[in-house]
Structures are given as structure tokens and as C-alpha cells.
Amino acid sequence: MILLFIFVINIAYVTISTVRLILMMKGYRTVASAVSFAEVFVYISGLSVVLDHMDSILNVIVYCLGFAIGVYTGSLVEEKLAMGxxxxxxxxxxxxxxxxxxxxxxxxxxxxxxxxxxxxxxxxxxxxxxxxxxxxxxxxxxxxxxxxxxxxxxxxxxxxxxxxxxxx
CATH class of the missing domain: 3.30.70.120 (Alpha-Beta Plaits)
Structure with a gap:
């Protein structure tokens, strides 16, 4: 169950991070600031679980995999938003x-x-x-x-x- 949580929370974090970055680049400063609140909340939640379970290399690998998948899903979300x-x-x-x-x-x-x-x-x-x-x-x-x-x-x-x- 911990592995799934680590995986999903990191996908969510990186996806939100990507969306926030795009919002900033497109000039939506206020919305980007609000999204950054969610981004940091998700990041801290996920990182605290990973740091509490660093005893297994599998947890770290799943964290890294979640990050990579998050980059991919973030790019898909950005493409669907097609802002600007x-x-x-x-x-x-x-x-x-x-x-x-x-x-x-x-x-x-x-x-x-x-x-x-x-x-x-x-x-x-x-x-x-x-x-x-x-x-x-x-x-x-x-x-x-x-x-x-x-x-x-x-x-x-x-x-x-x-x-x-x-x-x-």
C-alpha cells in the first residue's frame, strides 16, 4: 500500500508542478500561486512518507518512477489545456x-x-x-x-x- 501511495502522490505532485509552471509562463500569476499551494502540500505529504520508508530501495525506485510518469502526465495535461x-x-x-x-x-x-x-x-x-x-x-x-x-x-x-x- 505504501508503494502505491508513493507512486500516485509523486505523479500528482509532478503533474501539478508542470501545470503551475505553464500557468506562470502564460502569465496567469494568481492562478499559478494558488496551484503552488496544492503543489507544495502534495510534495510534502509524499516526501514525508518516502523519507519515513527509505529503508527499502524499492520505495525510492517507485518514487523515481512516479516522478517520471508525472512528467509524462503533466505534459499530457498541458497539451489538453492548450492555453494561449x-x-x-x-x-x-x-x-x-x-x-x-x-x-x-x-x-x-x-x-x-x-x-x-x-x-x-x-x-x-x-x-x-x-x-x-x-x-x-x-x-x-x-x-x-x-x-x-x-x-x-x-x-x-x-x-x-x-x-x-x-x-x-
Whole structure:
């Protein structure tokens, strides 16, 4: 029973820790502070049990395994939360493509321009969207041009423009 407790409490601790870190990075300071209370409570509870049962190497191994699984589950939780925004840059060889309008019709804000690639002109699109719609956006782009080059970045700050007016 102790092994199961050590395992589960460490998964919970590391998962909460990961979520707290993401909240801080996304600027949710108040929520991150509240989550940190739970994080430390879970950590102290688990660590006190482990320290009381250090007589067995199996307890330490289970603690380490719980930590590793916690990192994994924390990343899954963060992926499901999909907080914040991404900027997706799309480069397509289809210079005459109607991709900007098709993406706009799907609810994405698009800025486009022409750029020069190694072998000629390219249509370049910059799309700002919520992270939870990133996969949908990539699927739309691949449906229009399966060979499009796609790069995504997480903006820290954005001011002005069409998108900011829509999010306020």
C-alpha cells in the first residue's frame, strides 16, 4: 500500500508542478500561486512518507518512477489545456492559392504576402490562433496544400490589429 501511495502522490505532485509552471509562463500569476499551494502540500505529504520508508530501495525506485510518469502526465495535461495562442507561418508554392480566404472562412485571421524562395515566388501566410485550434489549422492547410511548409511559434505579447480587437 505504501508503494502505491508513493507512486500516485509523486505523479500528482509532478503533474501539478508542470501545470503551475505553464500557468506562470502564460502569465496567469494568481492562478499559478494558488496551484503552488496544492503543489507544495502534495510534495510534502509524499516526501514525508518516502523519507519515513527509505529503508527499502524499492520505495525510492517507485518514487523515481512516479516522478517520471508525472512528467509524462503533466505534459499530457498541458497539451489538453492548450492555453494561449500560436502564430503559424505557412509557406506554399501555390502563388495563386485561395488559401488565405479559405482559412479566413474557417475562422482564422490571416495576413499574407509574397516572398522569394530558392526556386521562385512563394505565398507566405501568418496566422494567429488559439493553441486549441492549431491542429485544426494544420489540417486545413494540408487539405489545401499537402506540401506547404508550416512553422509555429508562441507569441508572448501582441498589441493592436484585428485579432486583439476580437479577443477583448
Amino acid at each position: 495562442y500560436v502564430t503559424v507561418q505557412v509557406i506554399t508554392r501555390q502563388e495563386t492559392s485561395d488559401m488565405p480566404n479559405q482559412l479566413r472562412d474557417a475562422g482564422f485571421g490571416v495576413t499574407s504576402w509574397y516572398g522569394e524562395g530558392l526556386t521562385g515566388q512563394r505565398l507566405v501566410l501568418s496566422v494567429l490562433t488559439k493553441r486549441n485550434r492549431q491542429k485544426e489549422l494544420v489540417e486545413h492547410v494540408h487539405g489545401i496544400d499537402p506540401h506547404a511548409f508550416i512553422v509555429s511559434m508562441e507569441p508572448k505579447t501582441f498589441v493592436g490589429g484585428f485579432w486583439v480587437r476580437r479577443t477583448q
